[in-house]
Amino acid sequence: MRRDLILGTAGHIDHGKTALIRALTGIDCDRLPEEKARGITIDIGFARLTLDDFDLGIVDVPGHERFIRNMLAGAAGVDLALLVVAADDSVMPQTREHLELLQILRVQHGLIAITKCDLVSAERLERVEAEVRKLVAGTFLAKAPIIRTSVVTGQGLEELRAAIVAVCQRVGPRPIGEWFRLWIDRVFVLQGHGTVVTGTVESGSVGVGESLALLPAGGVYRIRGLQRHDQPVDRVSRGMRAAINLAGLPREAVYRGCMLATPDLVTPSTVLSVELTAYAPLRHRQPVHVHLGTAEGLAVLALLDAPELRPRAVGLAQLLCRDPLAAVWDDPLVVRDSSDQHTLGGGRVLQTGLGSLRRRHTQPVQLLRRLGEAEPSERIAALAGLAGPAGISATECVARAGVNPSELDTLMQRLQSDGRVLRLTVAGRSAWFDPQTIHSLEERILQLFTEAHAQAPTATHLPRRVLQSLTLRYPAELVQAVVDRLVAAGRLLASGPLLAVAGVSPSLTEAQARWLAQIETTYRDAGCSPPALPDLAQTLRVPLQSISELVHLAVNRGVLVPINAELYWHRDNLEPIKRLVAERLAAAGPEGLTVAQIRDLLSTTRKYAVPLCEYFDRIGLTRRVGDVRLMGRTP
Numbered sequence: 001m002r003r004d005l006i007l008g009t010a011g012h013i014d015h016g017k018t019a020l021i022r023a024l025t026g027i028d029c030d031r032l033p034e035e036k037a038r039g040i041t042i043d044i045g046f047a048r049l050t051l052d053d054f055d056l057g058i059v060d061v062p063g064h065e066r067f068i069r070n071m072l073a074g075a076a077g078v079d080l081a082l083l084v085v086a087a088d089d090s091v092m093p094q095t096r097e098h099l100e101l102l103q104i105l106r107v108q109h110g111l112i113a114i115t116k117c118d119l120v121s122a123e124r125l126e127r128v129e130a131e132v133r134k135l136v137a138g139t140f141l142a143k144a145p146i147i148r149t150s151v152v153t154g155q156g157l158e159e160l161r162a163a164i165v166a167v168c169q170r171v172g173p174r175p176i177g178e179w180f181r182l183w184i185d186r187v188f189v190l191q192g193h194g195t196v197v198t199g200t201v202e203s204g205s206v207g208v209g210e211s212l213a214l215l216p217a218g219g220v221y222r223i224r225g226l227q228r229h230d231q232p233v234d235r236v237s238r239g240m241r242a243a244i245n246l247a248g249l250p251r252e253a254v255y256r257g258c259m260l261a262t263p264d265l266v267t268p269s270t271v272l273s274v275e276l277t278a279y280a281p282l283r284h285r286q287p288v289h290v291h292l293g294t295a296e297g298l299a300v301l302a303l304l305d306a307p308e309l310r311p312r313a314v315g316l317a318q319l320l321c322r323d324p325l326a327a328v329w330d331d332p333l334v335v336r337d338s339s340d341q342h343t344l345g346g347g348r349v350l351q352t353g354l355g356s357l358r359r360r361h362t363q364p365v366q367l368l369r370r371l372g373e374a375e376p377s378e379r380i381a382a383l384a385g386l387a388g389p390a391g392i393s394a395t396e397c398v399a400r401a402g403v404n405p406s407e408l409d410t411l412m413q414r415l416q417s418d419g420r421v422l423r424l425t426v427a428g429r430s431a432w433f434d435p436q437t438i439h440s441l442e443e444r445i446l447q448l449f450t451e452a453h454a455q456a457p458t459a460t461h462l463p464r465r466v467l468q469s470l471t472l473r474y475p476a477e478l479v480q481a482v483v484d485r486l487v488a489a490g491r492l493l494a495s496g497p498l499l500a501v502a503g504v505s506p507s508l509t510e511a512q513a514r515w516l517a518q519i520e521t522t523y524r525d526a527g528c529s530p531p532a533l534p535d536l537a538q539t540l541r542v543p544l545q546s547i548s549e550l551v552h553l554a555v556n557r558g559v560l561v562p563i564n565a566e567l568y569w570h571r572d573n574l575e576p577i578k579r580l581v582a583e584r585l586a587a588a589g590p591e592g593l594t595v596a597q598i599r600d601l602l603s604t605t606r607k608y609a610v611p612l613c614e615y616f617d618r619i620g621l622t623r624r625v626g627d628v629r630l631m632g633r634t635p
Ligand SMILES: Nc1nc2c(ncn2[C@@H]2O[C@H](COP(=O)(O)OP(=O)(O)O)[C@@H](O)[C@H]2O)c(=O)[nH]1
Pocket: 011, 012, 013, 014, 015, 016, 017, 018, 019, 020, 039, 040, 041, 063, 115, 116, 117, 118, 119, 149, 150, 151, 152
């Protein structure tokens, strides 16, 4: 079966990388006029090599120290590296630097070519080869084949081809990946076609007619055409170089460092939480230059383990970036000094979009560490823990926890049944939470209501504003969802808009109980002329405050019915007059009844008849048309 892999060159300037690729493929990767004029590689160049079953996309990178950013852009997505060392020069600074960068980028396969063998003696060659062996000891190239070549004599070229095939065979079969991602390395406009971008497909596959999100900008564009090695194709997939023509994409909206991805999966962020290995001493709050895929940007380094990270030490850190980056869990990244001259460290992305952390935030820092683990369910649980009250959506786990979309449902269900995440519908959307977050919110809610019950001993139910203080820490929709959950579990009791803690009943003093009984009797005896609260307070010789609390309690018990803000009716007196009014309305037909007629019917006064009629309108018993009441919708 044919396999698509990417081979990247590496090595010091003038060591013969471009010449060797030309000798292997016939393609000159130095395509820029300036490259031709100066005879050096400035930007990455591309070639194709078909060997055996392997279709290799070749990325030839510049060796000059000033163009390390271009080397890094080219190295994104490389499957195997060809490290080139010139026999006359031997190991030079960028030989070391490129090797270090390949290691940081986790390139795992490769081979070594010693070039310009026509220029040196056999002894010299032996020495160079020994130096190279020493250089690569302990790296992924420790056991790599070393091939002696010359493009002048043609020495070693056949051997090199065979060695490349052997290395390709060792690159284990890799899953294509379920979703598409490509770092853009070039952009150009093709007359009559519009904007075309190129890059190495990192993961997944995509076809003509499908749409991709452009990040960090965020637009979604349809693929109008695809090319591979200058030939139109229907699809491209992981391990291929691809040129993508996107419909309606303005040239100026896109640049090297943008990413194309399956829509709705990646959210760019300015805060990258990372696991970092120091290559030079790293200080807290140090300004740095970050390279991620083909993207780069300025950031401030915040160390989360200690104020300093010594060379070779591994630690957790956050990169507080000036501009958002489209990073994904486990993406390798390189950290260089702020002027981009020296490599300071390398690592991988653990989390994106988290707020900035401090060293003393021990719990989130531990969760961050757990995001580094191999087990996807472990990572989802850690992600939910880090998200706190914000919760996570299932699709978020794809980019942020490295979970395959096809495995999401099973994983979420298993985590849920193990009690490691908790699912809630918040504002109509499914979200997953750390159970601890929800349980402590539940306890807070119950506690606030219990406290409020203690403050208002006569109240059976309480308004939701009791929970107002929670909205500082929790989204209002989440509080609502957790209240619903408590109601569903029977731990809170709902009565219309009011809530009560199950099992808490009003605690009345002896006097209050007596007053309550007197209030209820007074209202029942008052018939259709119930008292106003201040009058009641006076007759019963009870403070007005207590009267209104107890009237509220009577309302909550359903004994009194509020007619308006000041007027209450005993339920025993209300039902008969509702029936009476309904009967008389039915008899009156379209003529209706005036307020005066209703007043006389109930043998009361206008003072009561007007609010009663308005109450009847509200509950739908009557309907006001001009000066008369007609039968309402719910007679
Ligand atoms: N004699 C000799 N010269 C070589 C060989 N390979 C490359 N060169 C020369 O070395 C110089 C740098 O080569 P180039 O491929 O541009 O180096 P790069 O910077 O690593 O891409 C050019 O002048 C080449 O002609 C070789 O095998 N033998």
